[in-house]
Amino acid sequence: MSRKVCIVVNSRANYGRIKTVLTAVKNHPDLELQLIVGASALLDRFGSVIDIIKKDGFEPTSVIYSIVEGENLTTMAKSTGLAIQELTSQFENLKPDVALTVADRFETMATAITASYMNIPLAHTQGGEVTGSIDESVRHAITKLAHIHFPATQKAADNIIRMGEDPSTVYVTGCPAIDICNKSSVDELSSDFFENYKGVGPGIDPFKPYIVVLQHPVTTEFGQGFFQINETLEAIRNIDMQIVWLWPNVDAGSDDISKGLRVYREKYSPKNIHFFRNFSPEDYVKLIGNCKCLVGNSSSGIREGAWLGTPNVTIGSRQFGRECGDNVIHVGYQRDEIEKAIKFQLKHGEYSSNHLYGDGHADEKIANILATATFNINKKLCY
Amino acid sequence: MSRKVCIVVNSRANYGRIKTVLTAVKNHPDLELQLIVGASALLDRFGSVIDIIKKDGFEPTSVIYSIVEGENLTTMAKSTGLAIQELTSQFENLKPDVALTVADRFETMATAITASYMNIPLAHTQGGEVTGSIDESVRHAITKLAHIHFPATQKAADNIIRMGEDPSTVYVTGCPAIDICNKSSVDELSSDFFENYKGVGPGIDPFKPYIVVLQHPVTTEFGQGFFQINETLEAIRNIDMQIVWLWPNVDAGSDDISKGLRVYREKYSPKNIHFFRNFSPEDYVKLIGNCKCLVGNSSSGIREGAWLGTPNVTIGSRQFGRECGDNVIHVGYQRDEIEKAIKFQLKHGEYSSNHLYGDGHADEKIANILATATFNINKKLCY
Amino acid sequence: MSRKVCIVVNSRANYGRIKTVLTAVKNHPDLELQLIVGASALLDRFGSVIDIIKKDGFEPTSVIYSIVEGENLTTMAKSTGLAIQELTSQFENLKPDVALTVADRFETMATAITASYMNIPLAHTQGGEVTGSIDESVRHAITKLAHIHFPATQKAADNIIRMGEDPSTVYVTGCPAIDICNKSSVDELSSDFFENYKGVGPGIDPFKPYIVVLQHPVTTEFGQGFFQINETLEAIRNIDMQIVWLWPNVDAGSDDISKGLRVYREKYSPKNIHFFRNFSPEDYVKLIGNCKCLVGNSSSGIREGAWLGTPNVTIGSRQFGRECGDNVIHVGYQRDEIEKAIKFQLKHGEYSSNHLYGDGHADEKIANILATATFNINKKLCY
Amino acid sequence: MSRKVCIVVNSRANYGRIKTVLTAVKNHPDLELQLIVGASALLDRFGSVIDIIKKDGFEPTSVIYSIVEGENLTTMAKSTGLAIQELTSQFENLKPDVALTVADRFETMATAITASYMNIPLAHTQGGEVTGSIDESVRHAITKLAHIHFPATQKAADNIIRMGEDPSTVYVTGCPAIDICNKSSVDELSSDFFENYKGVGPGIDPFKPYIVVLQHPVTTEFGQGFFQINETLEAIRNIDMQIVWLWPNVDAGSDDISKGLRVYREKYSPKNIHFFRNFSPEDYVKLIGNCKCLVGNSSSGIREGAWLGTPNVTIGSRQFGRECGDNVIHVGYQRDEIEKAIKFQLKHGEYSSNHLYGDGHADEKIANILATATFNINKKLCY
Known part of the structure; x- marks a missing residue:
């Protein structure tokens, strides 16, 4: 029986950073894709990412509205709470075998909390990177909730391990965002591009x-x-x-x-x-x-x-x-x-290409690991 | 002007582990106590902790119901989401200068997320300890969101720092739970004790x-x-x-x-x-x-x-x-x-006393640090 | 294409009053049953109604936890709000052609509000009856939101019409609860009944x-x-x-x-x-x-x-x-x-039977009307 | 002891239709104003009504964000649910003696449900009017939940009574919106008006x-x-x-x-x-x-x-x-x-003035009734 992998896409950034994995999971013989689209990915104001997702051939398993309007600190936190409320019901009914969450946004945190509290193994991309903004705290907090890590770089992997994660759960796969760079021709734009x-x-x-x-x-x-x-x-x-x-x-x-x-x-x-x-x-x-x-x-x-x-x-x-x-x-x-x-x-002018964030094959690596890894929900600080 | 310290008490365990700090904050000339009582601390089924809190002379600033009934994994996660929704409105209206959250329960996580997303400095007790259950993951995730840490033991403090927290934000205060042991006479029970x-x-x-x-x-x-x-x-x-x-x-x-x-x-x-x-x-x-x-x-x-x-x-x-x-x-x-x-x-029979979890004076230490520390909400992985 | 009828069962009382309709809808060639089970119907403390539902051969389309614990006025209202939040996502994803809500409980109100705001035709049983408690107000408020009415008695139907509902939307079907009386042998209890x-x-x-x-x-x-x-x-x-x-x-x-x-x-x-x-x-x-x-x-x-x-x-x-x-x-x-x-x-001792609340065939009547009626979501006070 | 009157203002329309009552309640010796501002009244996109409210000298008791973004039927219903969740906590903590809700918007319904479920007497303006849109259903549903009615016209009052409300709870006060017409000079605009x-x-x-x-x-x-x-x-x-x-x-x-x-x-x-x-x-x-x-x-x-x-x-x-x-x-x-x-x-060109919707003194009438009326929360269909 194939493993059900639930991936939650919440914004245009989310989508670009996980799209190749969606495809790889969908096509993997031992995996079944459950795709939840929510938050700003549903909103016209942010370019209706869901329309692009559908045009790309994905059929969302469900959609959830979770952005409390205000665009301030209060509503950002409140939206996180609402997203958790929504995701719990989705997970209760979809019963995924593993949930995958992308990077460090507030909606990402909602997925992380919901999955980890529900004993659903949580996979995480882009962990271990260092930045500013609240994203920095959120990203590392998610690492502490995640059961399997797909960092983009070796340095990020080192950070994850230094934070006390079990090294056997950390896989340097590169970032799926780079897969798209790798697969796309960027020669020149078509005349009707814009x-x-x-x-x-x-x-x-x-x-x-x-x-x-x-x-x-x-x-x-x-x-x-x-x-x-x-x-x-x-x-x-x-x-x-x-x-x-x-x-x-x-x-x-x-x-x-x-x-x-x-x-x-x-x-x-x-x-x-x-x-x-x-x-x-x-x-x-x-x-x-x-x-x-x-x-x-x-x-x-x-x-x-x-x-x-x-x-x-x-x-x-x-x-x-x-x-x-x-x-x-x-x-x-x-x-x-x-x-x-x-x-x-x-x-x-242009710089020479640098494969810092991956070799363009994160998708297959992540899908294969999701299909075969043993998940341990009993985490323990590992030093 | 005194700093407003918002403390969220959500369960009987929460209360015992923070009560002496409530008193110390309330009595501190440079601090103002905002006390939110919520979750299972409001429920008769768990002994109506709120009644004890009131009998102890504390006047809750507000109460919030946030437990979604079911007592399963789904409702535990959903209760966390609901608590975040509730706390955002409380913090929006109370505008605390710092929020303090206790240990590692799911309601604790709600406080941590709400405060950190709202740029409210977050203080945390009992960080860095190691256990089982989901509490283990949650505790460390909260550490990654917190801006100031009050671990009970040196070993716990070491763990916090190893996870990448800035050592200047980590204060070994002992656990406030021990303050009560220190202050209470445990000679013998009164005849009407039960x-x-x-x-x-x-x-x-x-x-x-x-x-x-x-x-x-x-x-x-x-x-x-x-x-x-x-x-x-x-x-x-x-x-x-x-x-x-x-x-x-x-x-x-x-x-x-x-x-x-x-x-x-x-x-x-x-x-x-x-x-x-x-x-x-x-x-x-x-x-x-x-x-x-x-x-x-x-x-x-x-x-x-x-x-x-x-x-x-x-x-x-x-x-x-x-x-x-x-x-x-x-x-x-x-x-x-x-x-x-x-x-x-x-x-x-009885063992000899061991001051492993504190010297019984966590309350004053924590209150004084809350009154004087500089909070930095721009966290960064610190290695 | 058959009409999708979404029925929300939220309590043991709900279930007994709608069970025969569930069967009739399920078996109707032009109807498709969508069954949502939620609120106290999921809770062990109220006898796990969902287990009985499943034993009766119904497969819930989804389950939603929505009871905020406390059992006071505040949590009753809050549970209504939570149920609305949950049902909106369910209806968004299930896209029912008509929703049916039973009687007058707070969860019933949640279904009524969600459906009517989402332009989903709302059918209502037990409207027009008169009682005490908040149920009285809620029942009539639901009548004002409902698009099709299945009162149990002629007097109830008269009340609905007197409240300004269009008489062409009011069908005296009897109460489905009576169907069970009609279909059950009540001769005597079996020896292992209890x-x-x-x-x-x-x-x-x-x-x-x-x-x-x-x-x-x-x-x-x-x-x-x-x-x-x-x-x-x-x-x-x-x-x-x-x-x-x-x-x-x-x-x-x-x-x-x-x-x-x-x-x-x-x-x-x-x-x-x-x-x-x-x-x-x-x-x-x-x-x-x-x-x-x-x-x-x-x-x-x-x-x-x-x-x-x-x-x-x-x-x-x-x-x-x-x-x-x-x-x-x-x-x-x-x-x-x-x-x-x-x-x-x-x-x-025993009284003679009185068919006041129906002739025991509400199920077929309701299913047939749901299959054939024209729904008008543009309601207007009708005098 | 003065009665605490809680008024919830949720939109620019809400505010204009209740502003004079806010003043009258605030100034009434036997009343205390509790003002909650929420929903679109907080949003810049709708002209930050809250800023105008503050400029007018009102100090909101609390603010609550409750609009789930999407502006579609699903999010309108979901926003209602969220508003109920928020208002329950506000009412729990503010303990009003009576809540007043304006007209027929979805946020208005949230106030109505919260108050009526919490046994807080509910006053309602603009009941009994007839229109299109979902407002029509919502307005009448609120009438069925309200305990005291302030219709604008005699015809509206007749409708309320025909719907089964107790005539002794129905007061034709005129609409407070007209008070502003009455009090404002509309001679001509100032040069900097726009x-x-x-x-x-x-x-x-x-x-x-x-x-x-x-x-x-x-x-x-x-x-x-x-x-x-x-x-x-x-x-x-x-x-x-x-x-x-x-x-x-x-x-x-x-x-x-x-x-x-x-x-x-x-x-x-x-x-x-x-x-x-x-x-x-x-x-x-x-x-x-x-x-x-x-x-x-x-x-x-x-x-x-x-x-x-x-x-x-x-x-x-x-x-x-x-x-x-x-x-x-x-x-x-x-x-x-x-x-x-x-x-x-x-x-x-201009028509002659018609006092159809009130004589411009709704404010005092409403305040006086709120100060003196006996509220009966045990409603019953009244025919």
């Missing part, structure tokens, strides 16, 4: 140079988002190139970022910026694989960026401490340093 | 020898509770002494334990067993300080038992790995070994 | 006379339950006959009733009372069809009692205003009137 | 003619909102006048309306439309008191519009059946009829 994604603002010519900007709120710096995004906007104002700007994720403070973007748009009607909600995982890889520079604080500039050689400017504390290749320049929130760094990267 | 607590079964003579039994479900062994408690009951059947039996806590599997006790009671109408729901923290210390043997899997046999020198028989995996003194004998679930160990302890 | 249901207390001889007692809390008289049940207990003390006593339902105040029963049991160890948690619907009909008197405030004394001719003593305000046959004597809460009324009924 | 409210789009000259448009989703026609709003937009395109457009409320389908507005804005960059999120209650009255026509499906066109004599075009089924004065023209969703009706109203 047309499929609507968004607002003047059209983007896929054959002309462009910069991608994606800046999320930093939950532990809640209240400073409006200032932070304004600095980035001012830096970008001085760059004469097409800009593909993605709206931020649903973390606390997202409203401040969005407000900054909307106010700027109303005020300046910028001629070179187009705002998008989402891209499919493959198109996102193509998008940043072809851009002249990726600016902001998304981990994709560091993670996928390493493989793709994308010049990256990482702003502020959100990615502070994360392993990265040569393609990354870290800057603070001030407009001047941001502008200077972007100009440096534009001049530098 | 009368105040009702319960069911034949009367207990406080001047004659008695054994205390307290066996909780082990969540990671869910489904085996009925068997486990039966073995203990059968072992006890062969002991000719008064038995003070406490009903189990609200963890998943509690129903199985309670059912075992009820079935036994209906079947045998035992002449020497009286079942109680709860004692005040001081009376509990007196109770176990005067008993001939404490049997079961409560940590109190190890923790308070060390200070009190109480002969203890610890059954099964729930306390596996916890630091303990000479007073503890670990046995498996089989009736024979349990009976044999009890008889050994009855013959051995 | 053995299957365990419970506590001395054995009951099914061939000797017995009285059945079932007294629920009255939510609008919250706080008086302990007194109320004591009066009944004292009345019963003076009756020299076997007593089959059922534990109360989960309504606010249930704890007070249970406490009264437990205290009495501990105090008097009554030789003639056996306490049961639940019976299958058919066995319940047999039980009350063969008893000498049914005492308490369950509607079954009035409803099934009418058909069965069971002498009934209805206590207090809970059933005040409900249509009833000759078999019912209404009394207040005082022990004297209760005792006097019981003795009158014991002397009187 | 500047305080930001919004997006070209500036509006308060001294030149303008039309106000406010069209909400109709929940029972979920899925048709995008079409519906487009028809209105196309009708408006042919009107050469300044347009003040308010974003819709949070009901299911709101996203469709907003999307229609955003798409139109991106496509046409209309030179005469400015989009606003909210106005203070007094400014809203001034706004519609000075406009040339109010278009859409807000009840304010009918209610306040009657008093103010504002030419109104009411679109679709949302207000179908509501009592109205001469100032209202009802039209379907087609662009042609909408355009024609607007042009008719522009030509007609």
